[in-house]
Amino acid sequence: MTDRSVSIAQADLASGDRVPRLQLRNICKSFGGVRALKNVDFEVYGGEVVGLVGDNGAGKSTLIKTMSGAYVPDEGEVLVDGDPVTISSPQDSTRLGIETVYQDLALCDNLDVVANLWLGREAHRVLIPGVLRVLDETEMERQTIEVLKTLDVKIPSVRSPVASLSGGQRQCIAVAKTILRQPKVVLLDEPTAALGVAQTHQVLNLIRRLRERGLAVVVISHNLHDVFEVTDRIIVMRLGQRIASFETRKTSSEQVVAAITGATVKVNEDV
């Protein structure tokens, strides 16, 4: 009985001369005549939460989909821990340790929390070698409880069906599901959309927990309040270009809004 899926990579949080966990350089992507991404650079470090903001059609989703392998960029390079890689399918990105939590959650409502967390990679117990192996429910349940505890996710019971959980709890389960695969980078697409105040709080807490574990986290959100509450850096996209980055602590929301809308306010270029 190992702790293999619980031991989440603990990276050193020391900043400075670090190599980004995930880096995109000079990414271009066109759909027919529309240039969705124009020479975009992007980087996220371990133990850092980056907020990716921008108006609808600014290219946020295209950029995230480039990272998750749903789109292949026309130009540019992708580096994981400084090494150039090619991501041409979602499987590639999963293999490289990049996990995406989509808006529609991808949970099975009829299954309980344990079953959802382990879906597709269930633990087994061999009854007759080579012939019959059954689900190892005990081991899966034990590790589920452990993972949820390390992430400080609170749910009534790991055996309750996901349908009976609140939106925030479901979002947390969706994130915890990716954590079981020990990713390096977690991409969250609108993690707080359609959540209540308490639930949003719970999800933001979870994001902080991921940062403490040394993961690189990218959050796409329209909700600047949430972005300001949880991120270290904010990257603003507009019309397919990265037009500004801010250090969250030293920035006001007016500056970010101005960058998003393209209003002419002094932009404090940081990175």
Add this chain to the structure above:
Amino acid sequence: MKSLDNDAHPSSEEQAIAPQLGAEGSPSQAPTTVRFNLRSFMRGDLGFIPVILTLALITIYFQVTTSGVFLQARNLSNLTQQIVVISILSVAAVLVLLLGEIDLSLAAVAQACAAIMAVVSVYQNWNPWLAILLGLVAGAVIGLINGFFVAVLRVPSFIVTLAGSIGYAGFLLLVMGRQTTLIVRDDTIRSLAPTFLAPWLGWVIPFLLVGLYGLGVWYERKRRSQAGLPLRSSLQTAIQLGCVLAITVIVVYLFQSYQGVPQAVLISLGLVVIFWLLLRKTTFGRHLYAVGGNAEAARRAGINVVGMKLTVFVMASTLAALAGIMLTSRSTAVATQVSSTLLLNAIAAAVIGGVSLFGGRGSVWAVVLGALVIGSLDNGLDLLNQDQSIKSMVQGGVLLLAVTADALVRRSGLRTGR
């Protein structure tokens, strides 16, 4: 940017929600026993309570109106043998329903495969086991055809299997040639269904199974307590095992006091047990529920959804073929006419037992209860010498009632959220 309005007072909100979050309770800490909770009990292993109550009401009614004939060992033995074919067909229906699909061709497939078996047995004098095997293989091939259209070409299963049921009924006519009924003379095939087990075997097999079940429960409990997971109270476990043992003893005793345990009943119950284990204890079963619950999530989790659907349709049609073979064995003949009530009774049995028509919810044990409800009504109304008109109306009414009750229970369960 409506959210900007909130920027002014984020910290006060945070404080207000903190106690609420704490109140939700942590998953579990120490190896404590889980407190008994009626609602989770109902939704869990014994979510069948409404159906059991319905069955009890039906039983009491017929027991009174037939002045005690209904619950006699002879009648119960007949009743259980009458529902064997429905049960096997219903297991097939459950598999497909769990996937969120439907198979309307089951009855036609059953009849067509039985006809194939009968024809090679009667006209070609095939070895009976080879003939049975051919019937089952024919079922598997038909399942592959259904599955190909549903899973690979993504045609709605309703249409595919509706077209299939017409096509396979035509195929049945083709196989049978000019015959309208073909009498099977082979003794092996004829003895499949109406045979009774030797008395000692009739006791040994059920108790071996119950013993294995008890051992399994005990082993699981031991492992859970070793892993420090919460256990059910030992009282609850004892009641659970006691109920299983008591039901087994009563049923076997009743069978033994007439002619013995019918082989056909053992086969159909065996199938239910096998598929229950397959669905609950293996990866295949877990993935089947996942595909039925949310196919997209299953696909993203790396589950081969197309392969799952193909496999399930092949399984369902093979089971249908087996049901057809049992039907032939019982009636010793194959007819060109596909029974009009067989398919709907099979699906109704599944739904009465609580299998969702929308996929992902229900247990294969639903088959036993649902088939018992349908079989009891049929049998009881026969005992009362009621006309087919009355029988049909009562059966329709009970099906509607059971589904409505089930829907109401489920909805209240969803509303409370636990």
